[in-house]
Amino acid sequence: xxxxxxxxxxxxxxxxxxxxxxxxxxxxxxxxxxxxxxxxxxxxxxxxxxxxxxxxxxxxxxxxxxxxxxxxxxxxxxxxxxxxxxxxxxxxxxxxxxxxxxxxxxxxxxxxxxxxxxxxxxxxxxxxxxxxxxxxxxxxxxxxxxxxxxxxxxxxxxxxxxxxxxxxxxxxxxxxxxxxxxxxxxxxxxxxxxxxxxxxxxxxxxxxxxxxxxxxxxxxxxxxxxxxxxxxxxxxxxxxxxxxxxxxxxxxxxxxxxxxxxxxxxxxxxxxxxxxxxxxxxxxxxxxxxxxxxxxxxxxxxxxxxxxxxxxxxxxxxxxxxxxxxxxxxxxxxxxxxxxxxxxxxxxxxxxxxxxxxxxxxxxxxx
Amino acid sequence: xxxxxxxxxxxxxxxxxxxxxxxxxxxxxxxxxxxxxxxxxxxxxxxxxxxxxxxxxxxxxxxxxxxxxxxxxxxxxxxxxxxxxxxxxxxxxxxxxxxxxxxxxxxxxxxxxxxxxxxxxxxxxxxxxxxxxxxxxxxxxxxxxxxxxxxxxxxxxxxxxxxxxxxxxxxxxxxxxxxxxxxxxxxxxxxxxxxxxxxxxxxxxxxxxxxxxxxxxxxxxxxxx
Numbered sequence: 001x002x003x004x005x006x007x008x009x010x011x012x013x014x015x016x017x018x019x020x021x022x023x024x025x026x027x028x029x030x031x032x033x034x035x036x037x038x039x040x041x042x043x044x045x046x047x048x049x050x051x052x053x054x055x056x057x058x059x060x061x062x063x064x065x066x067x068x069x070x071x072x073x074x075x076x077x078x079x080x081x082x083x084x085x086x087x088x089x090x091x092x093x094x095x096x097x098x099x100x101x102x103x104x105x106x107x108x109x110x111x112x113x114x115x116x117x118x119x120x121x122x123x124x125x126x127x128x129x130x131x132x133x134x135x136x137x138x139x140x141x142x143x144x145x146x147x148x149x150x151x152x153x154x155x156x157x158x159x160x161x162x163x164x165x166x167x168x169x170x171x172x173x174x175x176x177x178x179x180x181x182x183x184x185x186x187x188x189x190x191x192x193x194x195x196x197x198x199x200x201x202x203x204x205x206x207x208x209x210x211x212x213x214x215x216x217x218x219x220x221x222x223x224x225x226x227x228x229x230x231x232x233x234x235x236x237x238x239x240x241x242x243x244x245x246x247x248x249x250x251x252x253x254x255x256x257x258x259x260x261x262x263x264x265x266x267x268x269x270x271x272x273x274x275x276x277x278x279x280x281x282x283x284x285x286x287x288x289x290x291x292x293x294x295x296x297x298x299x300x301x302x303x304x305x306x307x308x309x310x311x312x313x314x315x316x317x318x319x320x321x322x323x324x325x326x327x328x329x330x331x332x333x334x335x336x337x338x339x340x341x342x343x344x345x346x347x348x349x350x351x352x353x354x355x356x357x358x359x360x361x362x363x364x365x366x367x
Numbered sequence: 368x369x370x371x372x373x374x375x376x377x378x379x380x381x382x383x384x385x386x387x388x389x390x391x392x393x394x395x396x397x398x399x400x401x402x403x404x405x406x407x408x409x410x411x412x413x414x415x416x417x418x419x420x421x422x423x424x425x426x427x428x429x430x431x432x433x434x435x436x437x438x439x440x441x442x443x444x445x446x447x448x449x450x451x452x453x454x455x456x457x458x459x460x461x462x463x464x465x466x467x468x469x470x471x472x473x474x475x476x477x478x479x480x481x482x483x484x485x486x487x488x489x490x491x492x493x494x495x496x497x498x499x500x501x502x503x504x505x506x507x508x509x510x511x512x513x514x515x516x517x518x519x520x521x522x523x524x525x526x527x528x529x530x531x532x533x534x535x536x537x538x539x540x541x542x543x544x545x546x547x548x549x550x551x552x553x554x555x556x557x558x559x560x561x562x563x564x565x566x567x568x569x570x571x572x573x574x575x576x577x578x579x580x581x582x583x584x585x586x587x588x589x590x591x592x
Binding site for chain 2: 049050051076077078079080081082083084086088090092093094103104107149150153
């Protein structure tokens with residue numbers, strides 16, 4: 001039996017300033033809902049779950065209609081057969097792990113209930129915790145319990161609202177592995193809300209970019225994230241460098257164009273786009289895609305190398321954010337090791353190296 | 368010591384508290400969940416006994432129960448006697464008088480419970496009733512106990528409403544506070560003092576138990592802010 005697709009088309013006005021207006025389909029597997037805080041991600045999940053009633057639209061899981069404003073269908077939350085892992089997990093604090101997990105399957109006979117719970121505890125490696133209360137276990141363990149509590153009911157679709165933001169990367173990836181293993185045998189749509197492009201990249205089979213209540217883009221992650229078509233998407237998905245520029249020359253046979261950044265003499269070779277000489281364009285570059293050299297680099301395939309001066313160096317956890325002035329201000333992310341090896345410090349002259357295909361052409365926001 | 372007054376008062380307070388649990392809990396639930404824009408209207412009505420002079424409340428309850436009102440006539444046709452100056456009439460008046468003391472702590476406690484927990488319960492397939500008994504009530508037990516104890520203590524000490532609706536019939540409507548008033552009027556200061564002291568000690572002990580209990584409850588569930 002083919003797994004059901006979750007299809008969503010809703011409009012929901014929350015205030016005069018904010019309205020959610022979204023349409024997308026989520027087949028079995030991970031669909032990442034990516035966007036900044038306040039973009040409407042949680043509101044979207046709340047409408048699907050039935051905690052909020054959209055003003056209009058239709059939500060269906062396969063042939064099962066959960067909500068349809070035209071046909072006046074609004075299935076009660078309890079009947080929707082969905083799993084929802086809340087941002088704060090919402091484990092029942094007065095119940096043990098075992099009671100939490102069995103909460104959604106109380107109608108089953110006791111022995112089947114126990115068997116299902118044990119299988120779940122096994123898959124998420126939390127069998128040792130059954131007698132504990134939620135405030136007696138770690139954050140990662142709570143996360144696993146919340147997943148197990150949702151999945152033990154065999155939901156027809158699962159929604160995760162930024163579930164792993166509070167966890168360290170190692171714990172996070174272990175939990176995701178277990179979730180993916182579970183999903184391999186229970187093919188259901190999983191909506192995974194995140195504001196982290198890295199997470200969207202790593203996990204998703206599909207990505208829906210949501211900002212200001214609207215879907216800006218949707219599709220395969222590589223497609224949506226690496227060739228951002230709108231400036232807002234570029235910011236949402238983490239292009240730290242966005243420059244205005246003018247096309248100076250076009251090399252049709254090379255598939256490239258030369259562009260001059262506004263307010264500087266710096267020129268960048270970028271992939272060929274639909275632009276004429278003299279046209280205004282926007283270029284987006286990831287901070288991690290820019291290389292830094294202490295001397296003039298030679299024998300490189302990269303087409304863009306030019307001189308700049310280090311303005312500031314700021315450490316953010318395991319990465320170092322370097323701001324470099326080279327006609328425009330470039331944000332570059334390096335490892336602490338690279339900083340040491342290059343002996344970088346504010347005021348030092350360096351060379352920036354950028355591959356042509358690290359320069360993404362961005363359309364200005366449609367406004 | 369007027370033991371019949373003491374037992375009557377205890378009987379009245381227990382009956383009123385039990386009734387308030389049954390009547391007050393749904394009101395508190397509704398108040399903390401509804402998004403109805405005129406909700407403040409209901410809140411005001413429930414809170415009215417807090418500010419109204421007991422004589423005013425008692426007067427209207429008396430009128431509403433009287434043989435000229437539809438309610439009074441209906442009750443009379445049902446039981447053969449009127450409500451004023453009976454124990455039942457006194458109990459009804461006391462329930463109205465103590466309503467805010469039961470409803471407010473419960474509504475406050477219900478509102479404190481994380482709405483995600485309620486949502487989590489629903490999406491896991493639980494009905495509203497089950498959500499109430501399995502999640503909301505256990506996490507608001509402190510507020511429910513407080514409501515129960517406050518309305519109990521409040522009923523023990525009421526005077527004006529009792530006098531208006533119940534009068535002063537020994538064994539039927541004569542409560543401790545009325546007995547104290549009577550003894551004072553009769554210059555029996557020693558008797559009044561014994562009764563008053565008993566009421567004072569009882570009120571103090573119940574309140575102490577409530578507050579110590581509440582602290583323990585919140586220590587067990589620190590997630591409940």
